[in-house]
Amino acid sequence: MNFSNEVIELVKKCEQKAKAQFERVEEIALYNQNKVLTAFQNNRVATRHFSNTTGYGYDDIGRDTLSKLFAEIFNAEDAIVSPNIVSGTHALTLMLFGVLRPNDNFMYISGTPYDTLREVIYGDNIGSLKDFGVNFEAVELVNGEFDKPTIKEKMTAKKMKMVVIQRSRGYEWRDALSIEKIADIIKFVKSIDKDVIVALDNCYGEFVETLEPTAVGADLLAGSMIKNIGGGLAPTGGYIVGNKDLIEQVGYRLTAPSIGNEVGSYNSSYQPFYQGLFLAPTVTSNAIKTSILFGYVFNELGYKTSPSLDSNCYDIIRSIQFNTADELIKFIQTVQFASPIDSYVTPMPWEMPGYQDDVIMAAGTFVSGASIELSADSPIREPYIAYLQGGLTYEHGKLAVLMCASEILKQRK
Numbered sequence: 001m002n003f004s005n006e007v008i009e010l011v012k013k014c015e016q017k018a019k020a021q022f023e024r025v026e027e028i029a030l031y032n033q034n035k036v037l038t039a040f041q042n043n044r045v046a047t048r049h050f051s052n053t054t055g056y057g058y059d060d061i062g063r064d065t066l067s068k069l070f071a072e073i074f075n076a077e078d079a080i081v082s083p084n085i086v087s088g089t090h091a092l093t094l095m096l097f098g099v100l101r102p103n104d105n106f107m108y109i110s111g112t113p114y115d116t117l118r119e120v121i122y123g124d125n126i127g128s129l130k131d132f133g134v135n136f137e138a139v140e141l142v143n144g145e146f147d148k149p150t151i152k153e154k155m156t157a158k159k160m161k162m163v164v165i166q167r168s169r170g171y172e173w174r175d176a177l178s179i180e181k182i183a184d185i186i187k188f189v190k191s192i193d194k195d196v197i198v199a200l201d202n203c204y205g206e207f208v209e210t211l212e213p214t215a216v217g218a219d220l221l222a223g224s225m226i227k228n229i230g231g232g233l234a235p236t237g238g239y240i241v242g243n244k245d246l247i248e249q250v251g252y253r254l255t256a257p258s259i260g261n262e263v264g265s266y267n268s269s270y271q272p273f274y275q276g277l278f279l280a281p282t283v284t285s286n287a288i289k290t291s292i293l294f295g296y297v298f299n300e301l302g303y304k305t306s307p308s309l310d311s312n313c314y315d316i317i318r319s320i321q322f323n324t325a326d327e328l329i330k331f332i333q334t335v336q337f338a339s340p341i342d343s344y345v346t347p348m349p350w351e352m353p354g355y356q357d358d359v360i361m362a363a364g365t366f367v368s369g370a371s372i373e374l375s376a377d378s379p380i381r382e383p384y385i386a387y388l389q390g391g392l393t394y395e396h397g398k399l400a401v402l403m404c405a406s407e408i409l410k411q412r413k
């Protein structure tokens with residue numbers, strides 16, 4: 001390999017330090033693999049479930065069985081899994097619009113929502129929730145913790161139909177929320193109002209721990225199929241999981257209030273969705289191990305990274321703080337050069353739909369834009385933080401960190 005001894009030794013040393021954390025991650029993957037395997041067996045998955053359908057898609061067993069698998073894996077009553085959902089933002093939009101009604105109040109309790117959800121919630125004259133008279137508030141986290149006194153105050157002052165938790169960090173310098181913290185806050189909000197619906201933005205959280213939020217009291221959650229749970233094979237799609245009555249409402253929004261979740265065809269094989277789900281626990285563990293390795297290596301190189309090296313990972317993202325926009329851009333470009341697809345392309349910042357600042361993105365991926373594959377992105381704004389995620393194989397993650405560290409050491413000489 002074309003790496004200097006210096007960089008090879010650096011990465012080797014970091015791998016040693018990460019050993020105990022890697023073992024924990026592998027244990028979680030084993031647990032989740034068993035959960036997934038058992039769901040396949042309980043639902044008697046067979047080759048016929050991969051078959052394509054056309055037209056209305058009545059009795060599409062591929063779609064229906066996939067939904068049953070998700071419900072079981074998430075310890076939930078019901079699920080919608082659909083290739084007709086275009087992205088995570090779309091799935092979350094369906095979740096919110098499916099349940100919220102004019103004059104309802106709802107509240108994010110994990111701070112400002114993810115960039116693409118902001119227009120969905122309070123954009124002007126674009127069919128946002130606000131345009132339909134749904135009232136929104138956000139309670140910021142305080143030092144990464146839920147602000148219980150403020151949450152209680154707001155819930156006591158006004159009837160809240162729903163509270164929403166964003167599990168992963170988004171483009172913020174904060175840790176993802178652990179299932180332990182999520183379980184605790186769900187208990188807390190339900191003790192104030194037992195009828196409040198607790199919903200989650202579950203993006204980047206699937207299979208990071210042994211339990212999903214619906215196993216600890218969440219009523220509803222949504223995410224993307226081209227992140228963790230698609231296992232790198234799902235070609236598109238989104239999912240929503242939760243209580244039966246809520247999923248029914250979301251189904252009416254997905255299609256039409258008269259037909260709900262009983263229709264929807266897909267004229268291509270469902271196999272990648274099933275096989276991707278089967279691989280997802282391992283793929284997610286590879287992504288987390290990649291994140292941990294990047295954390296140690298960039299720490300050694302003198303950069304601040306998050307999550308901190310003595311805490312567990314609760315999403316698959318590694319945030320790395322750079323000193324200048326140039327350094328940040330160079331890093332993202334190196335991740336692109338380390339990719340299997342479009343490795344010869346130099347990404348540049350651009351105005352991406354749904355984002356407030358220019359965004360630069362390394363996505364040399366088989367599935368376009370799939371961020372369970374090794375990828376990195378960043379809005380160009382201070383402080384210059386790169387968000388790295390994914391890695392279908394740990395070996396690819398390791399090669400990428402070798403390349404990124406080589407590049408930085410070269411610049412310093």
Ligand SMILES: *Cc1c(COP(=O)(O)O)cnc(C)c1O
Pocket residue numbers: 087088089090114116166168169170201203204224
């Ligand atoms: C990725 C992500 C989304 C939106 O997903 P897209 O598929 O890009 O639309 C929403 N919330 C969080 C926290 C995410 O990481």
